[in-house]
Amino acid sequence: MSKPGIEDVGVYIPAGRQSNESRKAQFGIDDAFLEQKIGVRNAARKAASEDTSDLCLEAFRALTEKRAIDAGSISCVVVVTQNPDARLPHVSAILHGKLGLREDCACFDISLGCSGYVHGLSIILAFMEAHSLSTGLLFTADPYSKIVDPEDKNTSLLFGDAATVTLIGTNPVFHAGPFSFGTIGKEQMELSCPSNGRLSMNGHAIFNFAAKSVPIDLDRVLAKAGLDRDEVDRFLLHQGSKYIVDTIAKRAKLDSGKVPFDIAEYGNTVSSSIPILLEKQLAPAAGNIFVLSGFGVGLAYASAVLRRVL
Amino acid sequence: MSKPGIEDVGVYIPAGRQSNESRKAQFGIDDAFLEQKIGVRNAARKAASEDTSDLCLEAFRALTEKRAIDAGSISCVVVVTQNPDARLPHVSAILHGKLGLREDCACFDISLGCSGYVHGLSIILAFMEAHSLSTGLLFTADPYSKIVDPEDKNTSLLFGDAATVTLIGTNPVFHAGPFSFGTIGKEQMELSCPSNGRLSMNGHAIFNFAAKSVPIDLDRVLAKAGLDRDEVDRFLLHQGSKYIVDTIAKRAKLDSGKVPFDIAEYGNTVSSSIPILLEKQLAPAAGNIFVLSGFGVGLAYASAVLRRVL
Numbered sequence: 001m002s003k004p005g006i007e008d009v010g011v012y013i014p015a016g017r018q019s020n021e022s023r024k025a026q027f028g029i030d031d032a033f034l035e036q037k038i039g040v041r042n043a044a045r046k047a048a049s050e051d052t053s054d055l056c057l058e059a060f061r062a063l064t065e066k067r068a069i070d071a072g073s074i075s076c077v078v079v080v081t082q083n084p085d086a087r088l089p090h091v092s093a094i095l096h097g098k099l100g101l102r103e104d105c106a107c108f109d110i111s112l113g114c115s116g117y118v119h120g121l122s123i124i125l126a127f128m129e130a131h132s133l134s135t136g137l138l139f140t141a142d143p144y145s146k147i148v149d150p151e152d153k154n155t156s157l158l159f160g161d162a163a164t165v166t167l168i169g170t171n172p173v174f175h176a177g178p179f180s181f182g183t184i185g186k187e188q189m190e191l192s193c194p195s196n197g198r199l200s201m202n203g204h205a206i207f208n209f210a211a212k213s214v215p216i217d218l219d220r221v222l223a224k225a226g227l228d229r230d231e232v233d234r235f236l237l238h239q240g241s242k243y244i245v246d247t248i249a250k251r252a253k254l255d256s257g258k259v260p261f262d263i264a265e266y267g268n269t270v271s272s273s274i275p276i277l278l279e280k281q282l283a284p285a286a287g288n289i290f291v292l293s294g295f296g297v298g299l300a301y302a303s304a305v306l307r308r309v310l
Numbered sequence: 311m312s313k314p315g316i317e318d319v320g321v322y323i324p325a326g327r328q329s330n331e332s333r334k335a336q337f338g339i340d341d342a343f344l345e346q347k348i349g350v351r352n353a354a355r356k357a358a359s360e361d362t363s364d365l366c367l368e369a370f371r372a373l374t375e376k377r378a379i380d381a382g383s384i385s386c387v388v389v390v391t392q393n394p395d396a397r398l399p400h401v402s403a404i405l406h407g408k409l410g411l412r413e414d415c416a417c418f419d420i421s422l423g424c425s426g427y428v429h430g431l432s433i434i435l436a437f438m439e440a441h442s443l444s445t446g447l448l449f450t451a452d453p454y455s456k457i458v459d460p461e462d463k464n465t466s467l468l469f470g471d472a473a474t475v476t477l478i479g480t481n482p483v484f485h486a487g488p489f490s491f492g493t494i495g496k497e498q499m500e501l502s503c504p505s506n507g508r509l510s511m512n513g514h515a516i517f518n519f520a521a522k523s524v525p526i527d528l529d530r531v532l533a534k535a536g537l538d539r540d541e542v543d544r545f546l547l548h549q550g551s552k553y554i555v556d557t558i559a560k561r562a563k564l565d566s567g568k569v570p571f572d573i574a575e576y577g578n579t580v581s582s583s584i585p586i587l588l589e590k591q592l593a594p595a596a597g598n599i600f601v602l603s604g605f606g607v608g609l610a611y612a613s614a615v616l617r618r619v620l
């Protein structure tokens with residue numbers, strides 16, 4: 001069996017928006033702060049009736065509008081989230097039931113935040129290769145509107161709701177790897193949320209962590225891949241904020257034209273930010289070599305190289 | 311690099327106990343029910359001050375009492391839980407900080423219940439092989455005392471708190487595989503817990519699910535491995551209850567002497583039940599071929615063959 005990789009991506013961004021423009025007075029901020037620091041004018045908000053699994057189902061529906069998917073072919077479902085529908089069961093089991101998947105389909109959720117897509121990609125690919133599975137779905141859905149305090153300037157202007165699904169199969173557009181992983185657990189308290197409480201983020205600490213660690217990790221994954229910066233067509237960085245993406249690009253000496261920033265109309269969607277960007281790179285014109293890098297809760301980061309094979 | 315496998319297991323069962331004997335009148339049950347149906351006389355209860363990561367640290371401490379572990383050698387930490395310390399971060403990040411692990415150590419949690427050890431084993435082994443990692447830790451810790459309603463006869467007599475850690479390395483006692491996986495997502499509501507609520511279990515539905523699915527899955531994994539029942543030294547079944555373990559053994563035509571039941575003094579410890587049994591099989595006298603089977607939340611099940619290599 002040929003090596004599995006990324007075949008396609010489906011994206012769902014709910015229609016609801018919180019206008020950050022309308023909150024400038026409340027938080028004592030100006031246009032420069034919104035445009036240059038945060039980079040989010042409107043933050044996507046799911047409907048109150050939508051739960052995490054519903055967002056995933058909409059992402060799957062978006063995928064099926066692009067291509068037919070035979071539910072009977074899917075042998076693995078992985079959901080990356082820290083905001084599941086419930087404490088138990090896992091979201092992947094709910095999706096298994098709602099999508100009517102076959103009984104021998106392996107389902108599990110992974111608890112990770114903004115680095116979760118890159119970690120999740122490495123996990124589902126390794127799992128599928130180890131068990132000779134040919135078709136899998138990797139979902140990301142971490143609707144922070146469930147836990148953000150609307151009065152907290154640090155987080156309520158920044159985070160948006162979304163979900164994605166990545167179709168993993170043996171006729172891929174991209175092969176993934178090498179990967180690089182990192183954790184700085186002693187700083188885990190800088191981005192946290194108690195079981196029944198609200199999200200708390202030390203923005204300064206998270207910024208410093210990412211600005212320091214990600215450029216080093218990009219060098220590491222490029223070296224592992226035997227690639228020079230110039231050979232990479234796009235660097236798809238987690239869309240933490242305008243300022244962090246700009247800062248990483250500058251410190252890592254990346255050509256800013258190769259570093260998309262795209263969240264002004266929906267916000268930082270946690271583990272969905274990278275696959276939302278990736279969906280726009282599926283056509284051959286976008287280039288052949290991509291580097292992904294996610295960073296956040298843990299504190300954790302992960303990077304990967306994607307190479308076009310189709 | 312040689313193939314990673316199970317090198318050792320560390321177990322922590324908190325000293326606190328809930329006496330089920332003392333609750334017979336409250337629930338209108340007799341000794342026969344406690345002994346033959348549930349099989350739990352005393353259920354382990356963690357101290358109120360102990361959180362999920364603390365249980366994991368105690369399991370790790372138990373492991374280090376058996377053998378020296380170089381923290382600098384650990385390149386992967388996976389925690390199986392649906393009752394983490396917090397919504398975020400993941401427990402593995404907290405452990406990373408408290409154990410002082412190296413920065414390039416990959417950490418993630420997996421959300422699964424009673425089938426979680428078998429799934430987790432397959433995931434960490436696949437991940438470590440894919441990324442050529444030589445030493446990893448697989449934790450299980452799902453303290454249901456956090457979510458059990460003490461007045462619910464279905465669950466409060468049954469579940470106990472515990473944690474385990476399995477040392478994965480390239481000088482193993484056991485190699486694992488083949489594996490078999492299953493999910494019946496349309497029955498997920500039979501064992502559930504809302505984010506801020508209490509555990510709800512339809513005991514009848516869960517029993518019927520396990521009694522039907524697990525014998526079939528045991529046949530499937532034995533066929534995959536090319537093994538006959540007689541060649542297996544022990545079947546380490548998830549210790550759901552005395553009645554379900556007896557029923558599976560009977561329906562699957564297993565020699566009851568090969569099917570340990572061991573939870574009378576601590577209870578059903580969710581994803582920890584199989585590694586607690588496994589720790590007692592590490593010495594060569596226990597035999598050479600083991601079959602593991604976990605089943606529960608999802609509803610999900612998973613089975614695996616272990617073969618002694620040391």
